[in-house]
Amino acid sequence: LADRLQNTIQKIKGKGKVTEQDVKEMTREVRLALLEADVNFKVVKDFVKNVKERAVGQEVMESLTPGQQVIKIVKDELSQLMGGEESKIAVADRPPTVIMMVGLQGAGKTTTTGKLANLLRKKYNRKPLLVAADIYRPAAIDQLETLGKQLNMPVYSQGTDISPVEIAKQGLEKAKEEHLDYVLIDTAGRLHIDGELMDELVQIKEAVNPDEIFLVVDAMTGQDAVNVAESFNDQLDVSGVVLTKLDGDTRGGAALSIKAVTNKPIKFAGMGEKLDQLEVFHPERMASRILGMGDVLSLIEKAQENVDEKRAKELEEKMRSASFTFDDFLEQMGQVKNMGPLEDLIGMIPGANKMKGLKNMEIDEKQISHVEAIIQSMTAKERQDPSIINAGRRKRIAKGAGRSVSEVNRLLKQFEDMKKMMKQMTNMQSGKKGKKGKG
Numbered sequence: 107l108a109d110r111l112q113n114t115i116q117k118i119k120g121k122g123k124v125t126e127q128d129v130k131e132m133t134r135e136v137r138l139a140l141l142e143a144d145v146n147f148k149v150v151k152d153f154v155k156n157v158k159e160r161a162v163g164q165e166v167m168e169s170l171t172p173g174q175q176v177i178k179i180v181k182d183e184l185s186q187l188m189g190g191e192e193s194k195i196a197v198a199d200r201p202p203t204v205i206m207m208v209g210l211q212g213a214g215k216t217t218t219t220g221k222l223a224n225l226l227r228k229k230y231n232r233k234p235l236l237v238a239a240d241i242y243r244p245a246a247i248d249q250l251e252t253l254g255k256q257l258n259m260p261v262y263s264q265g266t267d268i269s270p271v272e273i274a275k276q277g278l279e280k281a282k283e284e285h286l287d288y289v290l291i292d293t294a295g296r297l298h299i300d301g302e303l304m305d306e307l308v309q310i311k312e313a314v315n316p317d318e319i320f321l322v323v324d325a326m327t328g329q330d331a332v333n334v335a336e337s338f339n340d341q342l343d344v345s346g347v348v349l350t351k352l353d354g355d356t357r358g359g360a361a362l363s364i365k366a367v368t369n370k371p372i373k374f375a376g377m378g379e380k381l382d383q384l385e386v387f388h389p390e391r392m393a394s395r396i397l398g399m400g401d402v403l404s405l406i407e408k409a410q411e412n413v414d415e416k417r418a419k420e421l422e423e424k425m426r427s428a429s430f431t432f433d434d435f436l437e438q439m440g441q442v443k444n445m446g447p448l449e450d451l452i453g454m455i456p457g458a459n460k461m462k463g464l465k466n467m468e469i470d471e472k473q474i475s476h477v478e479a480i481i482q483s484m485t486a487k488e489r490q491d492p493s494i495i496n497a498g499r500r501k502r503i504a505k506g507a508g509r510s511v512s513e514v515n516r517l518l519k520q521f522e523d524m525k526k527m528m529k530q531m532t533n534m535q536s537g538k539k540g541k542k543g544k545g
Protein backbone atom coordinates (compact mmCIF):
# COMPACT_ATOMS: atom_id res chain seq x y z
CA LEU A 107 0.00 0.00 0.00
CA ALA A 108 2.08 2.90 1.15
CA ASP A 109 5.48 2.20 -0.38
CA ARG A 110 6.99 5.11 1.40
CA LEU A 111 5.95 3.83 4.78
CA GLN A 112 7.49 0.49 4.01
CA ASN A 113 10.73 2.19 3.10
CA THR A 114 10.83 4.04 6.36
CA ILE A 115 10.09 0.90 8.29
CA GLN A 116 12.87 -0.88 6.50
CA LYS A 117 15.27 1.88 7.40
CA ILE A 118 14.49 1.90 11.07
CA LYS A 119 14.27 -1.86 11.41
CA GLY A 120 18.01 -2.23 11.24
CA LYS A 121 18.74 0.31 13.96
CA GLY A 122 20.18 -0.96 17.19
CA LYS A 123 19.64 2.32 18.92
CA VAL A 124 17.02 4.94 18.28
CA THR A 125 17.68 8.53 19.22
CA GLU A 126 15.15 11.26 19.59
CA GLN A 127 16.42 12.58 16.30
CA ASP A 128 15.65 9.21 14.67
CA VAL A 129 12.14 9.28 16.05
CA LYS A 130 11.72 12.76 14.67
CA GLU A 131 12.89 11.71 11.25
CA MET A 132 10.79 8.60 11.39
CA THR A 133 7.61 10.43 12.31
CA ARG A 134 8.33 12.95 9.60
CA GLU A 135 8.58 10.13 7.07
CA VAL A 136 5.45 8.51 8.43
CA ARG A 137 3.65 11.80 8.09
CA LEU A 138 4.72 12.21 4.48
CA ALA A 139 3.91 8.60 3.72
CA LEU A 140 0.40 8.98 5.06
CA LEU A 141 -0.19 12.23 3.23
CA GLU A 142 1.11 10.66 0.05
CA ALA A 143 -1.25 7.77 0.60
CA ASP A 144 -4.07 10.31 0.54
CA VAL A 145 -4.91 10.01 4.19
CA ASN A 146 -6.92 12.89 5.57
CA PHE A 147 -4.53 15.51 6.93
CA LYS A 148 -6.24 15.88 10.30
CA VAL A 149 -6.03 12.16 10.77
CA VAL A 150 -2.35 12.28 9.92
CA LYS A 151 -1.70 15.02 12.41
CA ASP A 152 -3.25 13.11 15.29
CA PHE A 153 -1.62 9.92 14.24
CA VAL A 154 1.85 11.37 14.16
CA LYS A 155 1.30 13.01 17.50
CA ASN A 156 0.32 9.72 19.07
CA VAL A 157 3.27 7.86 17.63
CA LYS A 158 5.67 10.56 18.71
CA GLU A 159 4.36 10.63 22.25
CA ARG A 160 4.71 6.93 22.62
CA ALA A 161 7.99 6.58 20.78
CA VAL A 162 9.87 9.31 22.58
CA GLY A 163 9.03 7.69 25.92
CA GLN A 164 11.69 6.04 28.03
CA GLU A 165 10.33 2.63 27.31
CA VAL A 166 11.63 2.78 23.79
CA MET A 167 14.95 4.37 24.50
CA GLU A 168 15.97 1.72 26.97
CA SER A 169 14.65 -1.25 25.12
CA LEU A 170 16.90 -3.79 23.52
CA THR A 171 15.60 -3.43 20.00
CA PRO A 172 14.25 0.07 19.82
CA GLY A 173 13.88 0.00 16.06
CA GLN A 174 11.42 -2.83 16.32
CA GLN A 175 9.59 -1.14 19.14
CA VAL A 176 8.99 1.95 17.10
CA ILE A 177 7.65 -0.17 14.30
CA LYS A 178 5.36 -1.89 16.72
CA ILE A 179 4.07 1.44 17.93
CA VAL A 180 3.36 2.51 14.37
CA LYS A 181 1.61 -0.76 13.70
CA ASP A 182 -0.50 -0.57 16.86
CA GLU A 183 -1.47 2.98 16.08
CA LEU A 184 -2.34 2.13 12.49
CA SER A 185 -4.50 -0.70 13.70
CA GLN A 186 -6.10 1.60 16.27
CA LEU A 187 -6.71 4.15 13.55
CA MET A 188 -8.74 1.60 11.63
CA GLY A 189 -10.80 0.66 14.66
CA GLY A 190 -8.55 -1.77 16.49
CA GLU A 191 -10.86 -4.71 16.86
CA GLU A 192 -12.77 -6.28 14.04
CA SER A 193 -16.46 -5.56 14.30
CA LYS A 194 -19.33 -7.99 14.35
CA ILE A 195 -22.38 -8.06 12.16
CA ALA A 196 -25.68 -7.39 13.88
CA VAL A 197 -28.18 -10.10 14.69
CA ALA A 198 -31.71 -8.93 15.44
CA ASP A 199 -33.39 -10.22 18.58
CA ARG A 200 -36.29 -11.25 16.44
CA PRO A 201 -35.35 -12.25 12.92
CA PRO A 202 -35.11 -11.20 10.23
CA THR A 203 -32.10 -8.95 10.66
CA VAL A 204 -32.45 -6.10 8.20
CA ILE A 205 -29.41 -4.74 6.41
CA MET A 206 -29.65 -1.78 4.11
CA MET A 207 -26.93 -1.20 1.56
CA VAL A 208 -26.26 2.40 0.55
CA GLY A 209 -23.65 4.22 -1.48
CA LEU A 210 -22.87 5.98 -4.72
CA GLN A 211 -23.45 4.42 -8.10
CA GLY A 212 -20.71 2.04 -9.06
CA ALA A 213 -19.35 1.72 -5.54
CA GLY A 214 -20.25 -1.94 -5.53
CA LYS A 215 -23.55 -2.09 -3.61
CA THR A 216 -25.25 -4.72 -5.70
CA THR A 217 -22.16 -6.89 -5.95
CA THR A 218 -21.55 -6.55 -2.22
CA THR A 219 -25.16 -7.45 -1.48
CA GLY A 220 -24.57 -10.74 -3.26
CA LYS A 221 -21.21 -11.26 -1.60
CA LEU A 222 -22.60 -10.53 1.82
CA ALA A 223 -25.48 -12.95 1.31
CA ASN A 224 -22.95 -15.57 0.30
CA LEU A 225 -20.81 -14.88 3.35
CA LEU A 226 -23.79 -14.94 5.71
CA ARG A 227 -24.79 -18.32 4.45
CA LYS A 228 -21.31 -19.77 4.29
CA LYS A 229 -19.82 -18.41 7.47
CA TYR A 230 -22.85 -18.02 9.69
CA ASN A 231 -25.24 -20.51 8.15
CA ARG A 232 -27.93 -17.85 7.63
CA LYS A 233 -30.73 -17.66 5.10
CA PRO A 234 -30.85 -14.26 3.42
CA LEU A 235 -33.37 -12.63 1.13
CA LEU A 236 -32.08 -10.14 -1.43
CA VAL A 237 -34.36 -7.17 -2.07
CA ALA A 238 -34.07 -5.16 -5.27
CA ALA A 239 -34.91 -1.58 -4.30
CA ASP A 240 -32.95 0.14 -7.05
CA ILE A 241 -35.82 0.85 -9.39
CA TYR A 242 -34.13 3.51 -11.47
CA ARG A 243 -32.03 1.23 -13.53
CA PRO A 244 -33.87 -1.90 -14.70
CA ALA A 245 -30.47 -3.45 -15.25
CA ALA A 246 -29.84 -3.20 -11.53
CA ILE A 247 -32.76 -5.49 -10.80
CA ASP A 248 -31.55 -7.97 -13.39
CA GLN A 249 -28.10 -7.81 -11.87
CA LEU A 250 -29.41 -8.74 -8.43
CA GLU A 251 -31.61 -11.47 -9.85
CA THR A 252 -28.65 -12.93 -11.66
CA LEU A 253 -26.66 -12.91 -8.43
CA GLY A 254 -29.56 -14.62 -6.68
CA LYS A 255 -29.58 -17.33 -9.33
CA GLN A 256 -25.85 -17.81 -9.05
CA LEU A 257 -26.15 -18.15 -5.31
CA ASN A 258 -29.37 -20.07 -5.46
CA MET A 259 -30.97 -17.57 -3.10
CA PRO A 260 -34.35 -15.83 -3.19
CA VAL A 261 -34.59 -12.31 -4.60
CA TYR A 262 -37.56 -10.07 -3.98
CA SER A 263 -38.24 -7.70 -6.84
CA GLN A 264 -41.32 -5.86 -8.07
CA GLY A 265 -40.06 -4.23 -11.21
CA THR A 266 -39.74 -0.47 -11.46
CA ASP A 267 -43.32 0.68 -11.02
CA ILE A 268 -43.59 0.80 -7.26
CA SER A 269 -41.60 2.89 -4.85
CA PRO A 270 -38.38 1.61 -3.30
CA VAL A 271 -39.87 2.23 0.14
CA GLU A 272 -42.80 -0.04 -0.69
CA ILE A 273 -40.50 -2.73 -2.10
CA ALA A 274 -38.34 -2.65 1.00
CA LYS A 275 -41.39 -3.04 3.25
CA GLN A 276 -42.82 -5.86 1.17
CA GLY A 277 -39.44 -7.57 1.08
CA LEU A 278 -39.30 -7.53 4.82
CA GLU A 279 -42.80 -9.04 5.07
CA LYS A 280 -41.84 -11.70 2.61
CA ALA A 281 -38.77 -12.64 4.66
CA LYS A 282 -40.92 -12.96 7.77
CA GLU A 283 -43.39 -15.20 5.98
CA GLU A 284 -40.68 -17.43 4.68
CA HIS A 285 -38.76 -17.49 7.96
CA LEU A 286 -35.61 -16.15 6.40
CA ASP A 287 -33.18 -14.60 8.83
CA TYR A 288 -31.54 -11.78 6.91
CA VAL A 289 -32.96 -9.19 4.54
CA LEU A 290 -30.43 -7.39 2.39
CA ILE A 291 -31.82 -4.32 0.70
CA ASP A 292 -29.94 -3.15 -2.37
CA THR A 293 -30.71 0.52 -2.92
CA ALA A 294 -30.14 2.96 -5.75
CA GLY A 295 -27.08 5.15 -6.00
CA ARG A 296 -26.29 8.34 -7.84
CA LEU A 297 -23.08 9.54 -9.33
CA HIS A 298 -22.92 12.26 -6.71
CA ILE A 299 -24.56 12.83 -3.41
CA ASP A 300 -27.90 14.51 -3.85
CA GLY A 301 -30.79 15.47 -1.64
CA GLU A 302 -33.41 13.48 -3.48
CA LEU A 303 -31.47 10.27 -3.09
CA MET A 304 -30.85 10.95 0.58
CA ASP A 305 -34.54 11.64 1.20
CA GLU A 306 -35.45 8.35 -0.35
CA LEU A 307 -32.86 6.47 1.68
CA VAL A 308 -34.08 8.13 4.86
CA GLN A 309 -37.61 7.04 4.00
CA ILE A 310 -36.52 3.46 3.48
CA LYS A 311 -34.65 3.59 6.73
CA GLU A 312 -37.73 4.80 8.58
CA ALA A 313 -39.94 2.21 6.90
CA VAL A 314 -37.90 -0.89 7.69
CA ASN A 315 -35.85 0.18 10.70
CA PRO A 316 -32.66 -1.62 9.64
CA ASP A 317 -30.35 -3.31 12.15
CA GLU A 318 -27.41 -2.31 10.01
CA ILE A 319 -26.88 0.30 7.34
CA PHE A 320 -23.78 -0.55 5.39
CA LEU A 321 -22.24 2.22 3.43
CA VAL A 322 -20.42 0.85 0.42
CA VAL A 323 -17.49 2.95 -0.74
CA ASP A 324 -14.92 2.45 -3.44
CA ALA A 325 -11.41 2.36 -1.95
CA MET A 326 -9.89 3.40 -5.26
CA THR A 327 -11.46 6.84 -4.94
CA GLY A 328 -9.23 7.62 -1.95
CA GLN A 329 -10.06 10.85 -0.18
CA ASP A 330 -13.33 11.15 -2.10
CA ALA A 331 -14.46 7.92 -0.50
CA VAL A 332 -13.92 9.51 2.88
CA ASN A 333 -15.93 12.61 1.94
CA VAL A 334 -18.72 10.45 0.63
CA ALA A 335 -18.67 8.43 3.83
CA GLU A 336 -18.90 11.58 5.86
CA SER A 337 -21.99 12.92 4.09
CA PHE A 338 -23.82 9.60 4.00
CA ASN A 339 -23.10 9.13 7.65
CA ASP A 340 -24.33 12.61 8.52
CA GLN A 341 -27.68 11.91 6.93
CA LEU A 342 -28.21 8.25 7.62
CA ASP A 343 -26.10 7.48 10.65
CA VAL A 344 -24.72 4.34 9.04
CA SER A 345 -23.58 1.45 11.20
CA GLY A 346 -20.56 0.41 9.24
CA VAL A 347 -18.59 0.74 6.04
CA VAL A 348 -17.81 -1.78 3.35
CA LEU A 349 -14.68 -0.81 1.52
CA THR A 350 -14.74 -2.28 -1.97
CA LYS A 351 -12.05 -2.66 -4.62
CA LEU A 352 -9.35 -2.89 -2.03
CA ASP A 353 -7.73 -5.28 -4.47
CA GLY A 354 -7.01 -2.38 -6.79
CA ASP A 355 -6.18 0.21 -4.16
CA THR A 356 -2.50 0.88 -4.01
CA ARG A 357 -2.45 3.66 -1.45
CA GLY A 358 -4.80 2.72 1.30
CA GLY A 359 -5.77 6.27 2.13
CA ALA A 360 -9.46 5.54 2.47
CA ALA A 361 -8.92 2.52 4.67
CA LEU A 362 -6.82 4.61 7.02
CA SER A 363 -9.06 7.68 7.22
CA ILE A 364 -12.62 6.42 7.25
CA LYS A 365 -12.86 5.30 10.85
CA ALA A 366 -11.15 8.39 12.17
CA VAL A 367 -13.28 10.77 10.12
CA THR A 368 -16.70 9.14 10.46
CA ASN A 369 -16.15 7.18 13.65
CA LYS A 370 -17.80 4.25 11.90
CA PRO A 371 -15.88 1.01 11.53
CA ILE A 372 -14.97 -0.68 8.30
CA LYS A 373 -16.73 -3.99 8.63
CA PHE A 374 -15.99 -5.71 5.36
CA ALA A 375 -13.54 -5.40 2.53
CA GLY A 376 -14.20 -6.26 -1.10
CA MET A 377 -11.18 -7.92 -2.62
CA GLY A 378 -12.37 -8.63 -6.14
CA GLU A 379 -15.39 -8.99 -8.36
CA LYS A 380 -16.19 -12.59 -7.48
CA LEU A 381 -18.88 -13.54 -5.03
CA ASP A 382 -16.49 -15.06 -2.53
CA GLN A 383 -14.20 -12.04 -2.50
CA LEU A 384 -15.59 -10.29 0.52
CA GLU A 385 -13.71 -10.46 3.80
CA VAL A 386 -14.34 -9.44 7.34
CA PHE A 387 -12.13 -6.41 7.82
CA HIS A 388 -9.35 -6.91 10.37
CA PRO A 389 -7.68 -3.61 11.33
CA GLU A 390 -4.69 -5.39 12.76
CA ARG A 391 -4.12 -7.48 9.66
CA MET A 392 -4.58 -4.45 7.46
CA ALA A 393 -1.96 -2.60 9.48
CA SER A 394 0.44 -5.49 9.04
CA ARG A 395 -0.32 -5.53 5.39
CA ILE A 396 0.41 -1.84 5.07
CA LEU A 397 3.69 -2.22 6.86
CA GLY A 398 4.52 -5.67 5.62
CA MET A 399 7.30 -5.98 3.21
CA GLY A 400 8.51 -9.19 1.71
CA ASP A 401 12.05 -10.05 2.49
CA VAL A 402 13.77 -10.44 -0.80
CA LEU A 403 16.96 -11.55 0.85
CA SER A 404 15.47 -14.53 2.58
CA LEU A 405 13.81 -15.46 -0.65
CA ILE A 406 17.17 -15.44 -2.28
CA GLU A 407 18.66 -17.45 0.54
CA LYS A 408 16.01 -20.05 0.17
CA ALA A 409 16.47 -19.99 -3.54
CA GLN A 410 20.14 -20.58 -3.17
CA GLU A 411 19.56 -23.73 -1.21
CA ASN A 412 17.49 -25.12 -3.97
CA VAL A 413 18.52 -23.54 -7.19
CA ASP A 414 21.75 -23.40 -9.01
CA GLU A 415 23.77 -20.93 -7.01
CA LYS A 416 25.23 -19.06 -9.91
CA ARG A 417 21.87 -18.52 -11.56
CA ALA A 418 20.39 -17.32 -8.28
CA LYS A 419 23.17 -14.77 -7.96
CA GLU A 420 22.45 -13.52 -11.43
CA LEU A 421 18.78 -13.17 -10.63
CA GLU A 422 19.63 -11.38 -7.43
CA GLU A 423 21.77 -8.95 -9.39
CA LYS A 424 18.96 -8.41 -11.84
CA MET A 425 16.49 -7.81 -9.06
CA ARG A 426 18.77 -5.27 -7.53
CA SER A 427 19.46 -3.46 -10.76
CA ALA A 428 15.76 -3.60 -11.64
CA SER A 429 16.58 -4.99 -15.07
CA PHE A 430 14.41 -7.95 -14.22
CA THR A 431 12.28 -8.96 -17.21
CA PHE A 432 9.34 -11.24 -17.75
CA ASP A 433 11.78 -13.88 -19.01
CA ASP A 434 13.48 -13.80 -15.65
CA PHE A 435 10.15 -13.86 -13.94
CA LEU A 436 9.14 -16.94 -15.89
CA GLU A 437 12.37 -18.66 -15.09
CA GLN A 438 12.09 -17.80 -11.47
CA MET A 439 8.59 -19.09 -11.33
CA GLY A 440 9.78 -22.39 -12.69
CA GLN A 441 12.38 -22.53 -9.96
CA VAL A 442 9.98 -21.46 -7.27
CA LYS A 443 7.71 -24.30 -8.29
CA ASN A 444 10.48 -26.75 -7.46
CA MET A 445 11.09 -25.20 -4.10
CA GLY A 446 8.27 -26.71 -2.16
CA PRO A 447 5.44 -25.04 -0.30
CA LEU A 448 4.52 -21.92 -2.19
CA GLU A 449 2.96 -20.32 0.84
CA ASP A 450 6.35 -20.01 2.47
CA LEU A 451 7.85 -18.37 -0.52
CA ILE A 452 5.15 -15.99 -1.56
CA GLY A 453 5.45 -13.96 1.61
CA MET A 454 9.06 -13.31 0.81
CA ILE A 455 8.49 -11.83 -2.60
CA PRO A 456 8.55 -8.05 -2.45
CA GLY A 457 5.16 -6.66 -3.15
CA ALA A 458 3.48 -10.03 -2.85
CA ASN A 459 1.33 -8.69 -0.08
CA LYS A 460 -0.12 -6.26 -2.58
CA MET A 461 -0.95 -8.82 -5.18
CA LYS A 462 -4.51 -9.76 -5.66
CA GLY A 463 -5.18 -13.32 -4.67
CA LEU A 464 -1.86 -13.80 -2.96
CA LYS A 465 -3.06 -12.04 0.09
CA ASN A 466 -4.17 -14.91 2.20
CA MET A 467 -1.58 -17.12 0.64
CA GLU A 468 -4.40 -18.47 -1.42
CA ILE A 469 -2.10 -19.35 -4.21
CA ASP A 470 -2.43 -22.44 -6.25
CA GLU A 471 -0.61 -24.08 -9.07
CA LYS A 472 -3.42 -23.12 -11.40
CA GLN A 473 -2.80 -19.43 -10.91
CA ILE A 474 0.87 -19.95 -11.59
CA SER A 475 0.12 -21.73 -14.82
CA HIS A 476 -2.20 -18.90 -15.86
CA VAL A 477 0.59 -16.43 -15.30
CA GLU A 478 2.94 -18.65 -17.22
CA ALA A 479 0.49 -18.90 -20.08
CA ILE A 480 0.22 -15.13 -20.22
CA ILE A 481 3.96 -14.58 -20.23
CA GLN A 482 4.40 -17.29 -22.81
CA SER A 483 1.99 -15.46 -25.08
CA MET A 484 4.23 -12.42 -25.09
CA THR A 485 6.80 -11.91 -27.79
CA ALA A 486 10.48 -11.86 -26.84
CA LYS A 487 10.46 -8.11 -27.22
CA GLU A 488 7.45 -7.64 -24.99
CA ARG A 489 9.03 -9.73 -22.27
CA GLN A 490 12.12 -7.59 -22.32
CA ASP A 491 10.25 -4.34 -22.41
CA PRO A 492 6.68 -4.60 -21.10
CA SER A 493 6.17 -0.89 -21.63
CA ILE A 494 5.47 -1.54 -25.31
CA ILE A 495 2.48 -3.71 -24.44
CA ASN A 496 -0.39 -1.49 -25.57
CA ALA A 497 -4.10 -2.23 -25.63
CA GLY A 498 -3.91 -4.17 -28.89
CA ARG A 499 -1.06 -6.30 -27.66
CA ARG A 500 -2.85 -6.96 -24.39
CA LYS A 501 -5.82 -8.28 -26.29
CA ARG A 502 -3.62 -10.52 -28.39
CA ILE A 503 -1.78 -11.83 -25.35
CA ALA A 504 -5.02 -12.52 -23.52
CA LYS A 505 -6.33 -14.43 -26.49
CA GLY A 506 -3.14 -16.38 -26.87
CA ALA A 507 -3.16 -17.36 -23.22
CA GLY A 508 -6.86 -18.05 -23.04
CA ARG A 509 -7.16 -15.58 -20.18
CA SER A 510 -9.06 -12.31 -19.84
CA VAL A 511 -7.57 -8.96 -20.74
CA SER A 512 -8.06 -7.82 -17.17
CA GLU A 513 -5.90 -10.70 -16.00
CA VAL A 514 -3.19 -9.57 -18.39
CA ASN A 515 -3.56 -6.03 -17.11
CA ARG A 516 -3.29 -7.21 -13.56
CA LEU A 517 -0.13 -9.17 -14.21
CA LEU A 518 1.48 -6.21 -15.97
CA LYS A 519 0.59 -3.98 -13.08
CA GLN A 520 1.90 -6.42 -10.51
CA PHE A 521 5.10 -6.77 -12.43
CA GLU A 522 5.53 -3.02 -12.53
CA ASP A 523 4.82 -2.74 -8.81
CA MET A 524 7.32 -5.43 -8.09
CA LYS A 525 10.00 -3.71 -10.13
CA LYS A 526 9.32 -0.42 -8.45
CA MET A 527 9.64 -2.06 -5.08
CA MET A 528 12.89 -3.69 -6.03
CA LYS A 529 14.24 -0.41 -7.19
CA GLN A 530 13.34 1.22 -3.92
CA MET A 531 14.98 -1.56 -2.01
CA THR A 532 18.11 -1.21 -4.07
CA ASN A 533 18.24 2.49 -3.39
CA MET A 534 17.82 1.84 0.26
CA GLN A 535 20.49 -0.77 0.32
CA SER A 536 23.02 1.48 -1.34
CA GLY A 537 22.01 4.28 0.98
CA LYS A 538 22.74 2.07 3.94
CA LYS A 539 26.17 1.16 2.65
CA GLY A 540 27.04 4.75 1.87
CA LYS A 541 26.45 6.39 5.20
CA LYS A 542 25.76 4.90 8.55
CA GLY A 543 22.70 6.30 10.31
CA LYS A 544 23.32 8.62 13.21
CA GLY A 545 22.83 7.33 16.67
Ligand code: GDP
Pocket residue numbers: 209210211212213214215216217218295322350351352353354375376377378379
Ligand atom coordinates in the same frame (compact mmCIF):
# COMPACT_ATOMS: atom_id res chain seq x y z
P1 GDP B 1 -23.44 -0.37 -7.52
O1 GDP B 1 -23.76 0.61 -8.60
O2 GDP B 1 -23.00 0.31 -6.26
O3 GDP B 1 -24.50 -1.36 -7.27
O4 GDP B 1 -22.13 -1.17 -8.02
P2 GDP B 1 -22.00 -2.64 -8.61
O5 GDP B 1 -22.23 -3.65 -7.55
O6 GDP B 1 -22.82 -2.76 -9.84
O7 GDP B 1 -20.44 -2.67 -8.95
C1 GDP B 1 -19.82 -1.81 -9.87
C2 GDP B 1 -18.60 -2.49 -10.43
O8 GDP B 1 -17.61 -2.65 -9.42
C3 GDP B 1 -18.87 -3.87 -10.97
O9 GDP B 1 -18.18 -4.02 -12.18
C4 GDP B 1 -18.30 -4.79 -9.90
O10 GDP B 1 -17.88 -6.02 -10.45
C5 GDP B 1 -17.14 -3.98 -9.39
N1 GDP B 1 -16.77 -4.34 -8.01
C6 GDP B 1 -17.53 -4.35 -6.91
N2 GDP B 1 -16.82 -4.70 -5.81
C7 GDP B 1 -15.55 -4.92 -6.23
C8 GDP B 1 -14.32 -5.29 -5.56
O11 GDP B 1 -14.24 -5.50 -4.35
N3 GDP B 1 -13.22 -5.40 -6.36
C9 GDP B 1 -13.26 -5.16 -7.70
N4 GDP B 1 -12.13 -5.28 -8.39
N5 GDP B 1 -14.39 -4.80 -8.34
C10 GDP B 1 -15.52 -4.68 -7.63
Ligand code: MG
Pocket residue numbers: 215216217240246293
Ligand atom coordinates in the same frame (compact mmCIF):
# COMPACT_ATOMS: atom_id res chain seq x y z
MG1 MG C 1 -26.40 -1.45 -8.00
